[in-house]
Amino acid sequence: MAKLISNNLSLEYESFGAPSDPTVILIAGLGFQLIDWPTEFCEAIAAQNFHVVRFDNRDIGLSQKLEEKGIPDMVRLMQQLQTGEAPTVPYHLSDMAADVAGLMDGLEIDAAHMVGMSMGGMIAQLMAIFYPEKLHSLTSIMSSSGNRHLPPSTPAATSVLMSAPASQAVEDVVEFGLQVNDVIGSPGFRWNRDALKDHIRACVTRNYSPSGYLRQYAAVMASNPRVSELPGVTTPTLVIHGKDDPLVPYAAGEDTARLIPDAKLELVDGMGHDLSPALCVHLADLLIPHLAANR
Template sequence: MKLRANGIDIEIEDSHAGDLTGRPVVLLIMGLGMQLVAWPPALVQSLVDAGYRVVRLDNRDIGLSQKFDHLGTPNLVWASIRYRLGLGVKAPYALHDMASDALAVLDALGVAKAHVLGVSMGGMIAQRVALAAPQRVLSLTSIMSSSGARGLPQAKPQVMRVLLSRPAGKDLSSVTDHYVKLFKAIGSPGFPVDDAELRERITAAAQRNFNPAGVLRQMVAIVADSRRASELSGLCLPTLVIHGKADPLVPFACGEDTARRIPGATLVGIEGMGHDLPAGVVQRILEPLVPHLKASQATQANA
């Protein structure tokens, strides 16, 4: 379903569109270059079964949401050099804008408050949502993400090489091969995914949309968001930080740092979890997630 939100077209999926029964809403925000279809059906269904209305969106510049090709393709190498030198990075748009998109989706749906959950870059956007409008956030969940603070451990070099490489061609097979290689590099060593299943899922996503220029614009938005870490101490809301202890892209120390910066945040580390959401990881995420959501609601009700 397409919505007009924050002045742009945003594709969403709403588990209970038009629902007037008052189910609390969980807003799911995906990571870099990932579409709403990347949310595992088992996670979405489990949240629905627990009594929640689940809203997913394609972030701007990806999936079926509006593209920003008119802003050009940024030079990621130059942006990275400026970041390492401590210089400002100019992005085509900011994580602030992407957080505004998420809030505008809630506005368009008539949702006053929601539990906000994001993975990877989506966790950064979720943090930005909480900072921008804490009165709209029932709870915050940041998964396999980071505060963006300088000095945190970086991805393993071999992972960065794959992340920054390009498919051998523009055909579907080449694109699929590239992303299979990437997901194998960042995947959970304790929860391996069947090759055929992984290829099928990636092929379906690439057929839905493939926009590498949008991914680059999102990457620069991440690099440019340099002040978020220092702002997180101002948050005062129920926060759960979940992170894989075997994450080769965003090391576990990044999750520890995020939890340390947000007052009262709970940190859950998952052994064997990398930077993906295979079935075994989903089950381990749900174990602390559902109680976190319910406890947050109880706190709000008694406030």
């Protein structure tokens, strides 16, 4: 792994495969670290003659934290959104898209295949909107256009995401992570329980930044819907969404694919809102042909 300065921030990244091959950039979701993209998934893509880059978004993992921006007042943010007042947040998803553009510049990558999951899918969409010349293709996984009229999360998913660990002790955070996955994970592609526990512990011990999570969450909540911009996207697009996603219901995937001209939609039975190893095997099977068709 290595660091570079992007958009005046230090970002941690790791790459697989030959830099001379077409690049695939993996953009993680809310609170997810680069290691949440399974190594085997990255290697499977690289084996098809692609250069794969995974990285920690700002405020998470080993990338720079923005503690000086404070902890967002989520209650106030919700009030502002309800009244139509401009939300006050530490930064926006457009800033995180600029981070990706800066990462590419730092790695001397002119254009890449952009693959984002959840919040990362929103950032990938913004890349296609604001930096179309930097994209060979777009893949939006378990994400949304931000359309305010889409179905909400299930009550159970909303409740667990608004909860918190019993304490900041590692084992309490690991237990909380297991509870979250029980609710939003993929029922048809379940983690091995011990492997999931080990993975969550590895993430927590690598870096645990609840304040960074909240700043990312605020950026997601304050993001403007991309409903009017996505119809102008000309980048070849694949939309993947789980039929069993309780956090971002699959209507969001259908909506995204409808908005982007000629987008291909893959709805996956048994897929929830996680990146289990078993699910990623299936995601690779869907993703690689899309990448290969748009080299």
